[in-house]
Every structure is written in C-alpha cells, then in structure tokens.
Amino acid sequence: MEIKFKSYSKEETIELGQLVSKFLFRGSVLTLTGDLGAGKTTFTNGVAKGLGVEEKVSSPTFNIMKCYFKAKIPLYHIDAYRLEEGTNKVLGLEEFIEGDGVCLIEWPNFIEELIDEQLALNIEIHHVDLNTRDFKIITRNQKYISLFEALKERYHD
Numbered sequence: 001m002e003i004k005f006k007s008y009s010k011e012e013t014i015e016l017g018q019l020v021s022k023f024l025f026r027g028s029v030l031t032l033t034g035d036l037g038a039g040k041t042t043f044t045n046g047v048a049k050g051l052g053v054e055e056k057v058s059s060p061t062f063n064i065m066k067c068y069f070k071a072k073i074p075l076y077h078i079d080a081y082r083l084e085e086g087t088n089k090v091l092g093l094e095e096f097i098e099g100d101g102v103c104l105i106e107w108p109n110f111i112e113e114l115i116d117e118q119l120a121l122n123i124e125i126h127h128v129d130l131n132t133r134d135f136k137i138i139t140r141n142q143k144y145i146s147l148f149e150a151l152k153e154r155y156h157d
Contacts, residue, residue, distance in 0.1 A: 001140075001148045005155035007133045013039050016135070017046020019154065020121075023147035024051070026073055026100045029115060031108035034125035039133050040106045043125065044077055047104060051075055059106065064091065067101075074101030080110040121147075 007013045020030075024047070032040040041059045048057045051071040060066040060079045068075040076096040094114050097103050108115055108122075119141050126134040137151065 001144065002136065002138045003148055003151050003155070004134070004136045005151070006128070007039070007135060009131050010039070010042055013042045013133060014046035014049065017043045017048075018050035019046075019150060020147060021047045021050025021102075023144060023150065024073065024102045025143065026102075027098070027119075028102045029097055029120045030102070030104045031115060031120050031122045032104060032106045032125065033108065033123070035127055038125040038127045040125060043123065044104050044106075047102070048075055048077075051102065065093065065096065067096070074099075076101050076103040077106075078103065078111075079106040081107040083107075083110040 007016055030047070032043065034040055041057070045057045048068060048071070051073055053068040053071045053075055055068055055070070057068070057077065060077055062082070064080070064082060065076060065078045068077070076099065078093060078096070093111060097105070097114055105111070105115065117140070120139065121141065121144055122138045124136040128134055
C-alpha cells in the first residue's frame, strides 16, 4: 500500500500525526525518513498528542531514545542518526522496536537490520518550501488498511 499527499503547514503535519495515531496498536513500528528539518519530529508530536502524551516531545538526537509511558500506548521515539557507521548499535533497541508500545524511528537506515520491513509503516517526508511537505506513506502490513482508507478520504486529490 502506498499513498502520497502534501501538508501545507506545521499544524497540518501535527494533525496528520494525530490521525495516524488513531490506527496504531501495540507493536506498531513507524520509520520516518527525510532531511534535517523535514518535519519528522513535528509529525511525531502529532502522534504523541494523539496517543495522549502530555510531555513535550523533542528529538532524541543526543539521547538516541526517549520513552513516554504516560499514554494510551507507550511511545518509544528513537533517533538513530548518531548510530551511523555501525557505532554503538548494541544498545538493546530491539526490545523497544519489538516491544509493547508504538515505536517511531527517525533515520531508520542506520539500524535497518533491527526493523522488520514487512511490518513497518514507512513515512517519507520531503521539504518543499518553508511550510509545504511532501508525504509518502508505504507499508506491506495489512493491519494498516483502515489507516490508508482514512488517508485517502482525508487527502483525496
């Protein structure tokens, strides 16, 4: 399954994250790719808000991972950017990726061997201009059929 559409503001990207959160379940793994400043953490803020996270969500670039347990489903936010070149990969991240919460992974290419591509919801975000972002969401996981139906309804051309 694949869908492409645009977001025209930070607020709309947050709303998209909230919409996606309605279709997530324990064990959901979302990969977020895009250049620096594309909106990966903004989207994650929307997912967190939709899951009921009340804490401020920021990119865990220097921490590698932040966990938010006070939510409808625990949220594990991983930023694998600092794990490039194979350094420090023995951190036990697979426990969270395969865990009982929702796992969002920024820069998944640096830990791709830990991610089951058959199960993941892959979200590509491309910076178009100051406010506009191109989104492409792809998955092979049939558990997301309802999400794709909702996205098609919301972002029809």
